[in-house]
Amino acid sequence: MTALLDVEGLTLDRAGTRVLDIGALAVEAGAVLALIGPNGSGKTTLLKTLASLLAPASGRIRFRGEPLGPRPDGYRRRVTMVFQAPLLFDASVRSNLESGLRLHGLPAPERAARVGEAAARFGVEHLLDRSARNLSGGEAQRTSLARAFALRPEILFLDEPFAALDPPTREALLDDLARILKETRTTTVLATHDQMEALRLADRIAVLRQGRIVQEGPAQEVFNAPADAFVAEFVGMETILAGRVAATAPGEFQVAAGGRLLVAMGGAEPGAEVRLGIRPEHVTLLRPPGDPGSARNHFPGTVTRIVPRGPFFKVELDCGFPLAAYVTAVSLEELGLALGSPVVASFKATAVHVLRT
Amino acid sequence: MELFWEGIRKAFELLRTLDPEVLGITLFTLKVSLLATLASLVLGIGTGTALALGRFPGRRLAISLVNTGMGLPPVVVGLFVTILLWRNGPLGALQLLYTPSAIILAQTVIATPIIAGISVAALQQLPPDLALQILSLGASRTQMLWLLLKEARLPLLAAVMAGFGGVISEVGASLMVGGNLKGSTRVLTTATVMETGKGNFDMAIALSLILLALTFSVNAALTHIQQRERPR
Numbered sequence: 001m002t003a004l005l006d007v008e009g010l011t012l013d014r015a016g017t018r019v020l021d022i023g024a025l026a027v028e029a030g031a032v033l034a035l036i037g038p039n040g041s042g043k044t045t046l047l048k049t050l051a052s053l054l055a056p057a058s059g060r061i062r063f064r065g066e067p068l069g070p071r072p073d074g075y076r077r078r079v080t081m082v083f084q085a086p087l088l089f090d091a092s093v094r095s096n097l098e099s100g101l102r103l104h105g106l107p108a109p110e111r112a113a114r115v116g117e118a119a120a121r122f123g124v125e126h127l128l129d130r131s132a133r134n135l136s137g138g139e140a141q142r143t144s145l146a147r148a149f150a151l152r153p154e155i156l157f158l159d160e161p162f163a164a165l166d167p168p169t170r171e172a173l174l175d176d177l178a179r180i181l182k183e184t185r186t187t188t189v190l191a192t193h194d195q196m197e198a199l200r201l202a203d204r205i206a207v208l209r210q211g212r213i214v215q216e217g218p219a220q221e222v223f224n225a226p227a228d229a230f231v232a233e234f235v236g237m238e239t240i241l242a243g244r245v246a247a248t249a250p251g252e253f254q255v256a257a258g259g260r261l262l263v264a265m266g267g268a269e270p271g272a273e274v275r276l277g278i279r280p281e282h283v284t285l286l287r288p289p290g291d292p293g294s295a296r297n298h299f300p301g302t303v304t305r306i307v308p309r310g311p312f313f314k315v316e317l318d319c320g321f322p323l324a325a326y327v328t329a330v331s332l333e334e335l336g337l338a339l340g341s342p343v344v345a346s347f348k349a350t351a352v353h354v355l356r357t
Numbered sequence: 358m359e360l361f362w363e364g365i366r367k368a369f370e371l372l373r374t375l376d377p378e379v380l381g382i383t384l385f386t387l388k389v390s391l392l393a394t395l396a397s398l399v400l401g402i403g404t405g406t407a408l409a410l411g412r413f414p415g416r417r418l419a420i421s422l423v424n425t426g427m428g429l430p431p432v433v434v435g436l437f438v439t440i441l442l443w444r445n446g447p448l449g450a451l452q453l454l455y456t457p458s459a460i461i462l463a464q465t466v467i468a469t470p471i472i473a474g475i476s477v478a479a480l481q482q483l484p485p486d487l488a489l490q491i492l493s494l495g496a497s498r499t500q501m502l503w504l505l506l507k508e509a510r511l512p513l514l515a516a517v518m519a520g521f522g523g524v525i526s527e528v529g530a531s532l533m534v535g536g537n538l539k540g541s542t543r544v545l546t547t548a549t550v551m552e553t554g555k556g557n558f559d560m561a562i563a564l565s566l567i568l569l570a571l572t573f574s575v576n577a578a579l580t581h582i583q584q585r586e587r588p589r
Contacts, residue, residue: 081493100494
């Protein structure tokens with residue numbers, strides 16, 4: 001099966017510096033690919049290049065197997081992009097939704113039908129006759145998305161469309177967009193620095209660092225098996241440990257780190273240096289002595305730091321090795337956690353991920 | 358002070374009776390300045406667009422030159438346009454000196470940098486990604502430029518005001534290249550200079566009041582449109 005869009009050896013330079021160096025990347029029809037990475041990692045540049053709004057220095061972009069020419073105006077009319085800022089025209093919402101359709105030369109009745117459909121999808125019907133100037137941030141971004149969807153693009157490029165919105169607005173729009181992408185099966189490439197956003201919308205995730213893709217794969221795989229410490233940290237794997245494989249058994253092995261033995265699933269070379277990653281949401285905290293239940297890893301420790309993280313707290317422990325766990329405010333209180341409190345950390349062997357480097 | 362009130366009284370008399378000479382000068386002034394503004398609009402917005410959106414070496418220098426040109430002294434323009442059109446000058450064969458065309462030319466030279474300078478600023482204050490957004494909605498380059506200018510329409514209106522205001526009120530260039538010839542190249546400002554010199558204050562005041570009323574009404578109309586459209 002050929003990909004809808006695939007690139008090979010794509011590079012781009014800005015002021016003598018290579019800002020993009022993509023070996024290979026493909027987007028399957030109907031799939032959502034998220035480009036994640038910190039600010040300045042080249043997400044937006046890659047997105048603009050894929051949307052043929054920037055010309056690459058070298059490399060090849062193929063759409064439905066056909067390489068794009070030097071002025072791919074035809075391709076540009078079959079895809080579209082939504083930016084972080086809504087970038088609406090100073091006109092009514094209706095006229096904004098129509099703008100792309102007008103540029104495509106669609107007749108008025110067809111335009112009206114498409115505008116109605118897109119407005120209904122994004123819940124902006126009641127705003128159609130309002131001036132785009134008087135919209136709230138969420139309404140403006142909905143209008144911008146509806147304007148793009150009205151074009152029925154074969155590929156939709158989204159550049160951090162939620163970054164500037166307040167949390168409730170963002171949640172609502174994220175829900176709607178997830179549903180609409182599923183319903184319309186619109187092939188989408190989404191740039192975001194928010195891992196949760198990527199996880200909610202994307203089938204596959206590509207992690208960018210300094211213009212290069214450091215890992216690409218199914219969303220769950222990137223989250224649970226980050227290729228290296230950079231990806232692990234970026235996808236929220238708070239605990240990263242260096243250790244040595246101490247013993248192996250069929251289907252599992254033990255790693256020595258900070259004078260303790262951790263159990264992980266899988267195979268490993270005895271004596272090998274490895275790096276382990278543990279997601280904070282996979283760690284349970286218990287009042288000592290604590291009932292290990294079925295969890296294979298069970299370590300007493302003390303609380304070294306408590307950091308509020310929105311709806312929950314990140315609790316950092318010293319268990320001989322540093323370990324981070326997420327707890328809710330209620331659990332924090334019930335466990336009576338404070339700096340220096342003794343506590344027992346418990347996690348399953350499957351929660352211990354071996355990082356490749 | 359009596360001279361002043363007497364002048365005002367006679368001026369209103371001239372206006373009330375629609376003095377043919379005053380009327381003729383007024384209509385001629387409007388025609389010349391509107392044509393010059395129109396020509397400057399085409400040249401100025403064209404230049405401004407190229408400077409604001411183009412990517413070529415020397416662009417910054419060109420923008421500085423345009424900004425300097427916004428304050429071009431009309432007498433200097435008058436001098437150079439006179440030399441240009443002088444009998445054995447580069448364009449002398451056209452025999453345009455001391456004709457209405459010469460005034461239009463000089464006024465266009467004055468207003469073009471004003472309109473170009475404001476156009477550059479107007480286009481550069483648009484969000485940088487807007488051009489890309491328009492392209493990604495399926496626009497051609499020409500459609501993109503048109504939509505960008507449309508988005509910048511309010512500051513562009515200000516450019517029109519500034520351009521028209523600049524040319525209708527200047528006197529140096531019109532006097533030098535037009536010559537203030539009665540019934541042919543006499544405009545409100547050059548006529549005012551002459552009548553004042555002759556001590557005909559009533560005529561001079563009448564002409565000045567018309568000039569004030571003209572600039573005021575054109576600017577009021579444009580301001581009205583601008584305020585109505587201004588974002589809240």
